[in-house]
Every structure is written in C-alpha cells, then in structure tokens.
Amino acid sequence: MNKLIGVYGASGFGREVMPLVRKQYAHLNKEAFVFIDDADTINDLNGYKVITYKDFLERDTHNKYITIAIADSKIRQLLADKLIADDIQNIDVQADNATILDNVELGEGSIICHHTCLTSNIKVGKYFHANIYSYIAHDCIIGDYVTFAPRVSCNGNIHIHDHAYIGTGAIIKQGTPDKPLIIGNGAVVGMGAVVTKDVPAGAVVVGNPAKPLVKK
Numbered sequence: 594m595n596k597l598i599g600v601y602g603a604s605g606f607g608r609e610v611m612p613l614v615r616k617q618y619a620h621l622n623k624e625a626f627v628f629i630d631d632a633d634t635i636n637d638l639n640g641y642k643v644i645t646y647k648d649f650l651e652r653d654t655h656n657k658y659i660t661i662a663i664a665d666s667k668i669r670q671l672l673a674d675k676l677i678a679d680d681i682q683n684i685d686v687q688a689d690n691a692t693i694l695d696n697v698e699l700g701e702g703s704i705i706c707h708h709t710c711l712t713s714n715i716k717v718g719k720y721f722h723a724n725i726y727s728y729i730a731h732d733c734i735i736g737d738y739v740t741f742a743p744r745v746s747c748n749g750n751i752h753i754h755d756h757a758y759i760g761t762g763a764i765i766k767q768g769t770p771d772k773p774l775i776i777g778n779g780a781v782v783g784m785g786a787v788v789t790k791d792v793p794a795g796a797v798v799v800g801n802p803a804k805p806l807v808k809k
C-alpha cells in the first residue's frame with residue numbers, strides 16, 4: 594500500500610521541515626509527501642500538494658504518517674491528540690547532520706533540525722522541536738511540547754518543563770546535579786537572553802542576565 598507522509602503546517606517551519614522528511618524517506622517518490630494545512634489557502638507549496646487534515650484522513654491509504662511542524666506548543670498538543678483519536682501515526686524527524694551521543698532518550702514526535710547536538714545522558718519528552726544550531730548538554734531533562742528556536746545553548750544539568758519556549762540564541766547557565774537550573778512550565782525565554790537562575794512557570798524573561806519582562 595502506498596505511503597503518505599504529511600508535514601502538518603504549511604508555513605515557515607513546515608517549509609524547513611519538509612526537506613528533512615524528504616531526505617529521511619529518500620526512497621519514496623515526491624508524490625508521497627504532502628503539506629497539511631487547515632487554512633486551505635494554497636494548493637501547492639515548493640512543489641508539494643497542500644491539503645487539509647480532513648482531506649488527509651480521506652486519502653485512500655492506511656499507510657499514513659504525520660510530523661507536526663508547528664512551533665506553537667499548544668497547537669502541537671491539540672493536533673497530537675487529534676492524531677491519536679484518528680489512529681494516525683506520527684514520525685520522528687532528524688536531520689542527517691544532527692548529533693546525538695550516549696544515553697539520550699527522545700520522546701515521540703520530535704523534530705531535530707540541522708546542526709543540532711544532544712550530548713550524553715539526556716531525557717526529552719514528547720513533540721520536542723530543536724531548531725537549527727541548538728544544543729542540549731549532559732544531564733538535562735526536557736519535558737513535553739518544549740520548543741527551541743534556533744541556536745539555543747542549553748548547558749548541563751538543566752530541567753525544562755512542559756510547553757516552555759526558548760527563543761533564538763538564548764543561553765541557559767548550567768546547573769549542578771544537586772541543584773539543576775529549572776525553567777518552569779510554559780515559561781518563555783526571550784531571544785538572546787542569558788538565563789542565570791530558575792525561571793518560574795509561566796514567566797517571560799528577557800535580557801542579560803534574564804529578568805521578567807515588564808510590559809509598558
């Protein structure tokens with residue numbers, strides 16, 4: 594039966610992920626790959642068909658797989674739950690030059706982009722996105738639906754809880770085995786921030802050293 598692989602999200606990140614997926618399944622024809630987007634505004638993107646999720650479900654094959662290439666973690670969770678309800682399998686995506694060393698546990702549905710590195714003794718939850726040039730060093734524990742923008746430096750002994758978003762170029766100071774540095778649930782670390790201490794759940798921090806964002 595023909596395989597159909599959908600990249601969910603036909604926007605910025607989806608367009609970056611499609612070539613990784615294509616390379617990962619290089620033995621398949623181009624027709625086996627589609628973008629899935631519910632906005633239903635375009636039919637074709639970079640030479641691939643764009644279809645809605647409803648259309649994807651209606652395609653006449655049971656051999657269907659999806660990667661959710663949408664940076665918003667709440668949307669990712671909603672769509673991941675939808676895949677379970679509809680019995681559609683998700684796939685893990687990994688760039689061919691990503692580096693993963695020893696004893697790295699990676700949850701389902703991850704997207705690991707080009708030039709990323711996960712060193713040793715790391716645990717990562719479901720639907721993690723590591724955008725280009727990001728790294729995670731030793732003894733980090735990353736929750737579910739965590740998003741790294743490009744070039745995040747996540748040093749050793751850091752715990753990042755579910756739905757946290759780490760902005761481009763952020764640097765997180767390493768913790769210690771007895772006192773890991775903690776980024777709380779749903780926290781947002783702004784681009785270029787230098788995080789030197791724990792970030793509470795739901796907080797937005799920016800700057801060097803990173804401090805809570807004061808809205809004017």
Ligand code: UDP
Nearest residue numbers: 602603604605606607630631632663664665
């Ligand atoms: N989207 C969708 N179904 C949903 C939610 C979002 O198809 O339930 C699509 C949305 O139409 C958009 C894409 O996901 O095209 C998200 O794009 P955005 O530019 O917001 O994010 P990024 O590409 O940066 O992750």
